[in-house]
Amino acid sequence: MTDPRHVTEIVAAIRSRQVTAEQVARRCLDAIAELEPTLQAWAHLDEEAVLEQARERDRQQAEDPASVGLLHGVPVGVKDIIDVAGMPTGNGADIPVDGFATTDAVVVARLRAEGAVIVGKTVTTEFALFRPGATTNPHDASRTPGGSSSGSAAAVGAGTIPLAIGTQTAGSIVRPASFCGIVGAKPTVGSVVRDGVTMCSSTLDTIGLLGSDVPGVAAGLSVMASDPESFTPAAVDGLRIGFCRTFEWGEMDRSAQEVVETGVRGLADHLDVVEVDLPMMMRGIVQAQQVIMNVECADELADVREEHEALLSPKLLQVLDAGEAWRWAYGPATDHAALGRALLDQLFAEVDVIIAPAVLGEPPLADSTGDPLLCRMWTLLGTPAIAVPGLTGPSGLPVGVQVIAPPGRDAIALGAAELIADHLGI
Amino acid sequence: MTDPRHVTEIVAAIRSRQVTAEQVARRCLDAIAELEPTLQAWAHLDEEAVLEQARERDRQQAEDPASVGLLHGVPVGVKDIIDVAGMPTGNGADIPVDGFATTDAVVVARLRAEGAVIVGKTVTTEFALFRPGATTNPHDASRTPGGSSSGSAAAVGAGTIPLAIGTQTAGSIVRPASFCGIVGAKPTVGSVVRDGVTMCSSTLDTIGLLGSDVPGVAAGLSVMASDPESFTPAAVDGLRIGFCRTFEWGEMDRSAQEVVETGVRGLADHLDVVEVDLPMMMRGIVQAQQVIMNVECADELADVREEHEALLSPKLLQVLDAGEAWRWAYGPATDHAALGRALLDQLFAEVDVIIAPAVLGEPPLADSTGDPLLCRMWTLLGTPAIAVPGLTGPSGLPVGVQVIAPPGRDAIALGAAELIADHLGI
Numbered sequence: 001m002t003d004p005r006h007v008t009e010i011v012a013a014i015r016s017r018q019v020t021a022e023q024v025a026r027r028c029l030d031a032i033a034e035l036e037p038t039l040q041a042w043a044h045l046d047e048e049a050v051l052e053q054a055r056e057r058d059r060q061q062a063e064d065p066a067s068v069g070l071l072h073g074v075p076v077g078v079k080d081i082i083d084v085a086g087m088p089t090g091n092g093a094d095i096p097v098d099g100f101a102t103t104d105a106v107v108v109a110r111l112r113a114e115g116a117v118i119v120g121k122t123v124t125t126e127f128a129l130f131r132p133g134a135t136t137n138p139h140d141a142s143r144t145p146g147g148s149s150s151g152s153a154a155a156v157g158a159g160t161i162p163l164a165i166g167t168q169t170a171g172s173i174v175r176p177a178s179f180c181g182i183v184g185a186k187p188t189v190g191s192v193v194r195d196g197v198t199m200c201s202s203t204l205d206t207i208g209l210l211g212s213d214v215p216g217v218a219a220g221l222s223v224m225a226s227d228p229e230s231f232t233p234a235a236v237d238g239l240r241i242g243f244c245r246t247f248e249w250g251e252m253d254r255s256a257q258e259v260v261e262t263g264v265r266g267l268a269d270h271l272d273v274v275e276v277d278l279p280m281m282m283r284g285i286v287q288a289q290q291v292i293m294n295v296e297c298a299d300e301l302a303d304v305r306e307e308h309e310a311l312l313s314p315k316l317l318q319v320l321d322a323g324e325a326w327r328w329a330y331g332p333a334t335d336h337a338a339l340g341r342a343l344l345d346q347l348f349a350e351v352d353v354i355i356a357p358a359v360l361g362e363p364p365l366a367d368s369t370g371d372p373l374l375c376r377m378w379t380l381l382g383t384p385a386i387a388v389p390g391l392t393g394p395s396g397l398p399v400g401v402q403v404i405a406p407p408g409r410d411a412i413a414l415g416a417a418e419l420i421a422d423h424l425g426i
Numbered sequence: 427m428t429d430p431r432h433v434t435e436i437v438a439a440i441r442s443r444q445v446t447a448e449q450v451a452r453r454c455l456d457a458i459a460e461l462e463p464t465l466q467a468w469a470h471l472d473e474e475a476v477l478e479q480a481r482e483r484d485r486q487q488a489e490d491p492a493s494v495g496l497l498h499g500v501p502v503g504v505k506d507i508i509d510v511a512g513m514p515t516g517n518g519a520d521i522p523v524d525g526f527a528t529t530d531a532v533v534v535a536r537l538r539a540e541g542a543v544i545v546g547k548t549v550t551t552e553f554a555l556f557r558p559g560a561t562t563n564p565h566d567a568s569r570t571p572g573g574s575s576s577g578s579a580a581a582v583g584a585g586t587i588p589l590a591i592g593t594q595t596a597g598s599i600v601r602p603a604s605f606c607g608i609v610g611a612k613p614t615v616g617s618v619v620r621d622g623v624t625m626c627s628s629t630l631d632t633i634g635l636l637g638s639d640v641p642g643v644a645a646g647l648s649v650m651a652s653d654p655e656s657f658t659p660a661a662v663d664g665l666r667i668g669f670c671r672t673f674e675w676g677e678m679d680r681s682a683q684e685v686v687e688t689g690v691r692g693l694a695d696h697l698d699v700v701e702v703d704l705p706m707m708m709r710g711i712v713q714a715q716q717v718i719m720n721v722e723c724a725d726e727l728a729d730v731r732e733e734h735e736a737l738l739s740p741k742l743l744q745v746l747d748a749g750e751a752w753r754w755a756y757g758p759a760t761d762h763a764a765l766g767r768a769l770l771d772q773l774f775a776e777v778d779v780i781i782a783p784a785v786l787g788e789p790p791l792a793d794s795t796g797d798p799l800l801c802r803m804w805t806l807l808g809t810p811a812i813a814v815p816g817l818t819g820p821s822g823l824p825v826g827v828q829v830i831a832p833p834g835r836d837a838i839a840l841g842a843a844e845l846i847a848d849h850l851g852i
Contacts, residue, residue: 247747247751250747283750283751283753284750284751284752284753284754284755286751287751287752287754287755288754291755321673321676324709324710325673325709325710325712325713326710326713327709327710328710328713328714328758328759328761328762328765329710329713329714329717329755329758329759329762331758332754332755332757332758333754333755335754336754336755339754
């Protein structure tokens with residue numbers, strides 16, 4: 001039987017009738033049932049509904065084999081800030097949910113239209129910010145899976161599903177992917193529409209995917225995005241890779257610095273890797289991101305606070321208060337971001353993609369979801385950022401790196417990520 | 427023999443020949459010698475030079491009694507970022523000091539001209555920022571005395587000297603005074619000239635005094651400042667006091683909140699106290715202060731970094747890096763500060779002075795100097811801010827509060843501080 005972790009193999013196997021969609025779904029559900037007591041990746045899961053969707057896929061293929069979609073029978077988890085018709089949208093919050101969503105978010109509808117089987121809602125931090133959910137890291141249950149796409153990363157990292165939707169405002173796809181040893185792709189900002197998704201930060205929130213491998217994530221993105229071609233991994237012959245430590249390098253654990261440097265040296269044996277520095281005028285992009293994120297969160301969640309303040313965590317209220325306190329800096333922060341974007345040409349003058357650290361070290365203990373520090377800049381600049389696994393820290397836990405390309409060049413980022421994944425840490 | 431903690435009593439006692447300046451100096455030196463092994467408040471101390479100054483005071487009085495100054499024979503400690511002729515200026519740094527200062531800072535010269543006896547240099551944090559010196563809290567040697575005017579606060583708090591010079595950029599007078607159970611006055615910004623003082627932040631650094639009581643501090647300030655009258659405590663009949671929790675109230679320890687609220691309720695039994703709120707548009711003044719301070723520190727200490735980077739602590743480098751990272755927000759932060767100052771009229775519309783929390787709780791352990799959070803706003807707004815002792819936390823350690831008046835109204839702040847000190851916590 002085919003490896004259930006790989007989207008492309010699953011689709012091929014079902015299409016060629018080596019396996020049914022129902023068998024794939026059942027195997028996922030069995031794996032989930034076995035691991036869930038420890039992993040706690042799911043906020044909502046209805047096994048019978050999953051099997052019913054899978055059987056419907058099998059019926060469809062039997063009736064009209066030509067009609068099957070690009071993700072035919074692929075089980076997909078959906079972060080619990082994203083609407084799925086017939087399921088509650090809990091947002092990781094303590095606020096009681098009244099009723100189920102009646103309509104799929106656009107991204108869910110698009111995945112479903114191409115044959116995906118929606119498995120359920122994966123655990124998120126509270127409103128995709130910083131209060132951890134119950135999910136544990138699949139490699140060490142005492143550690144965080146990262147956040148905010150915690151359940152999506154853990155479910156994929158544990159091998160229970162091949163693909164899950166996540167979102168990133170600071171580092172909520174790249175960080176959990178890096179901590180769980182999987183691929184996590186935050187595409188170019190604005191490339192995936194957000195209807196049906198609980199908003200956190202209007203200019204930053206970006207929907208993406210977490211998956212076992214780059215081709216699977218690319219296939220999913222090409223379905224979710226309005227412009228599929230942008231997500232077909234580009235040919236990367238002669239790829240020029242820039243290793244960029246970024247201004248926040250000094251904040252990393254020393255051991256993680258060594259792991260990343262060793263990994264990059266290993267890459268350089270096979271690929272064209274040079275060191276690149278950020279233009280000095282890009283200093284402070286991280287700080288600008290924090291200001292913009294805090295202020296926009298305070299705006300987006302103002303109504304929630306007004307209605308349910310007593311049910312919000314101190315961690316969330318801290319973000320909202322910070323938004324009020326930094327409001328005076330919002331305009332200048334957007335100006336600084338614009339400057340940073342204008343300087344990207346300079347950064348990519350000599351290289352096609354950047355490889356940069358993604359996390360400060362191995363996943364920390366589960367009372368936090370770790371620090372998104374190293375993701376903030378790329379999120380604000382709107383670039384694609386793809387977490388690539390392959391490196392491990394001193395405790396044997398995953399330490400991802402990220403591959404970055406200029407905004408709109410997701411195809412190159414994906415092609416490069418696939419190439420790099422083939423060479424990293426081996 | 428008179429209480430050596432009170433400036434006014436010391437001066438009166440020496441003038442009336444109940445005691446000699448040499449006897450006062452000797453008693454201070456004895457107390458210092460006894461406590462210094464634990465307290466470690468002094469960066470430089472030359473006992474013989476102190477006694478020689480005191481004997482000179484006595485000779486002067488013998489020769490011409492009318493010539494004695496306002497601080498005749500008063501022992502004063504000087505924070506070790508301030509030049510004293512013939513002493514090294516160490517700045518609390520690991521950088522070797524080559525040679526002694528040849529000239530007194532203006533404030534030192536003014537104190538000396540009015541008869542003060544300069545005892546020595548008190549320990550400061552590194553460049554008056556965050557790396558603690560060796561000084562311990564006089565009430566509990568495991569705790570911090572606060573910073574950056576650590577030695578000045580500890581030496582006064584331990585009762586070894588009646589008065590010491592400090593400086594404040596964020597909370598470096600009010601915080602250590604609050605942690606050591608003494609009075610600490612940061613006057614209106616710009617009211618005391620800074621020649622001969624190592625600069626940290628050009629628009630914020632303010633020289634002030636730490637002392638055992640308000641009259642002593644007021645006497646010292648009237649000598650140090652260019653305009654003595656501004657520092658003669660005003661009559662405060664009918665004083666209207668506003669209790670202002672400020673936006674950062676939620677950051678305090680709950681026990682400290684209770685201590686402050688109980689203290690203020692006690693005050694209200696005797697004085698006219700009402701609650702006042704900050705105008706909402708003053709949110710973010712604390713954040714603006716952080717930005718301005720970091721950027722200006724990075725500017726002021728750029729040469730030091732260039733020459734001695736390897737000798738600077740990680741904590742200091744973090745501040746300087748933050749200065750570079752927040753540079754984009756500097757102009758807007760100064761705009762926001764200007765807005766905050768413009769709103770002060772509104773804040774003081776119904777009250778003469780504000781009483782506000784000064785510290786987040788009792789002094790923390792000595793590996794940090796505590797958080798200046800609650801002082802940042804008043805420092806940026808340029809108001810006088812006077813730490814007043816009298817309250818104690820659950821461990822029996824001091825928890826100061828601060829009395830604030832509009833800029834230029836130091837006389838009212840001092841008068842109010844004296845009145846409040848008489849009623850607080852009793």
